[in-house]
Amino acid sequence: MKSIKLSIVAVIIVLTIVFGQEVLPWWISGLISFICGFFIINKRYTAFIFPFLVSGLTWIVLAFIKENSAEVSIVNMVSEIFKNVGKIPIFFITGLIIALVNGFFSLSGNYFKRVVSPQPASRKIR
């Protein structure tokens, strides 16, 4: 059940990034992560780390796909703009941007769920 829920979250985030970001702002998946953290994800740790990883990896993979089909390397140019930090750090930073936003919004959504519908003290939060 847990893996199904997480799979649903992953699909929602990936679809939001791939399709939603075409017309909506880059941070739209953060809003979706908040909703996922509220409705779908139960565990606090998971609420942060899962959207963090899924969205970060999605951005990195998308950037990597585009870099691979580039006529002139984008990552080299961006690295040079940022004082030659290197290719890998550029991909890492790309992923980290959305990962941080989504991770914290998802976690805040999860906390918000506990504010509006407190869990019974005896029940272990999963």
Next chain:
Amino acid sequence: MKNIIGFIFNALLGLLFLLFFNGNIKLEKLPLPALGKFLDPVKGIWSNAIHSYDDIVLSSDIIHEDSKVIFDERYIPHIYAQSLEDALFLQGYVEAKTRLFQMDFLSRASSSRLAEVLGPTALPIDIDRRKKGTEYAAQIAVEEWKNYPKESALLQRYIDGVNEYISNLRQKDYPMEYKLLGFKPEPWDMTKGAHVFKYMSDVLSYGSNDLANTNLRGLLGEEIFTSLYLNPDNLTYPIIPNDKIYKKDSTSKTIADTTMIKPIANVSFEKYIPGIGSNNWAINGSKSSTGNPILCGDPHLMLGLPSVWIELQIKTPDFNAYGVSIPGMPGIMIGFNENMAWTETNVGMDMEDLYTVQWEDASRKRYLADGTYHDAILNIKEIKVKGKPSVFDTAYITKFGYVRKLSNDAKNDLASSWMPAQKTGRPDFTTFVNLMQAKNTEEFNSYLKVFSNPPQNFLFASKNGDIGLRINGDFPARGPNDGLYIEDGTKTTNLWAKKIPFEELPYILNPTSGYITSSNQKSTSDNYPYFYTMRHPDHHRNRIINDLLAKKPIFTLKEMKEMHGNSVSYKARDFVQAVMKFSDDSNKAYLNKLIKWDYYFDKNNEAPALFMELFDKMTSLTFDEIDSLAKNYHVRHPESHMLIKLVNEQPEHIIFDLKHTPAVETAKDIFNLSVSELLKDENSAHNKKTVWGQSRKTNLYHILRLPAFSELDLATDGHPETINAIGTAWGPSWRMVVELGEKIEAWGVYPGGQMGSPASKYYKNFMPNWLRNEHYKLHFSNTPEDIAKENIVQTITIKRK
């Protein structure tokens, strides 16, 4: 409670990251783009990696009939339209598609709007630009263009094309510079076009020696100043040969300017970049191996990325033209059609005169002219600064022109009368739209009547065998010495009285020599009735080109192309021949290397580096008096050939005397001292055995000067004073060769590439050919079908809605 805190804490943290990565929160000491938007893999910079060359079908209600654009293997657009109006619409469209950011940037640079997108670092550039008044000049031009509805409608078609592209542009497709700087393209308009127009006028005709001349005349004395700066140059070949007879308009101003303004200390003024210039030459059928006229264009402009030029073909039922245009301006500036070929070099005549301004007080509100005070026009501009409050700059305009504020107390202001800021009385922007349609020499000349500025040497060749050159534009009709010095700005009689009439502008058609050349040298011999001052007279390139063309009876096409890459220096030859007489044991080691040299600026040769360091050293030791004046005054060195002339003709001239020694030095002493200092200098090219390609690098900076988007540290042949005039940041910007036979054939190459996007394979793909002086064969097609399918990269079809 714990959950409420957890919610608030994490929500705030998420929001903080969002706002920071969205660019809403900025760190003063860490200027970063909005990283979220910038690195967004869907709409950010990564999406600029994707280039679709799929064929596109568009529809527009602006065009009259269906049209087509074919991009060839170098991504050159070939526009096939059914009318001039539709063709200009498509020119606007393709120029926006390939060079939108460049157009936008040029317009912003010209109108002090860089700080708005670049932030406070660009504010000094914007304020400096205000001093020049290019935006004011553009305003005057637009007001005037609107008086010509038929011609303005053509310009509007071009603008419509640009806006058609912009209005359909998705955020993910914005050029990457917009994403980096975080702003959006604005709709194009006539004013923006005028800004680009005046930007080029500024590059080619702004600047004045008046202040430097006034200071030098006052500080050195009339005699020394005249001998160093006004010494007649007998070696240059004037563009129009010496035997030409001129008539003179009796109403023109001929009164000599006798104002003696005193030197003005502690004011700065922009200096010329030495070596700016261009070449063009044409031979008629009698000198060509095929019997067809051949025209060669070789404009030298700033080397940068994207290239200053964009290449294109425009075909309608009425004309078929090919060449290059400045992005943002309609028409073809240098190119050819089915009947004619044309190219320009800059005339370089003095287009800016400076006048003293006598203000009533430091408020700069009223100025004295003809005995009474007049109100100055105040032009206030809000200069927006990204992330900071706006800055308001006031410009003052008098009858004498746009005021250059050179001192805080308003006592040393100078008013600048700049020809491109004067009303022209004609829609000058249409010149290059009309030239595309010229069928013969008569039509070509009639179209040139409309042109105003920046003045150009228009060289042309026609299929019927004509070759000709018209020195063209608006020139002040000057009396003797007019324009050399700052003039008294309290008398309106010192203003330009009129322009040289078109009919009296120097012109040559089919000379008996069989060739015409121009390289920014003096236009005419001294029998031309109007006084003539030059900004940067060429002394060397014109002599090389003339000598090359004179020494052989017949030239092949291959030889014409090779001339573009000729890197022989007359300056080096003249200098070495002049100083050879000083050879002795102390300088033999150095001089012998130069004597054995073939004077070719080869990147792999040590001799050009030795020559340049010796020439520069001797220049600075010779003109030490002038350099010492430069601490307090705006001054300039004499033209570079003057040192050679002095060594040859006046080796004991007082200028060779070093100020700081009791002895009286001569040219020989200065030469020996120069060599001795270079032999002692462990960093000299001589001691380090530096070759020219190491000693001098060529840099093609991106328009934002970002190294990531630039092509830097190139080892190159040539020198600004050789035909192959590659310099550090200026050089050959469009090498074009056109043979006007029954079928027109043409070749060309420019540094860079067609696309403005650094992420495109077409951004700098011409560089290897440009560096090797290898021209591309140009596809001058009649129909889309003339371009072989394997050479077609993309087709855009535009259908009428």
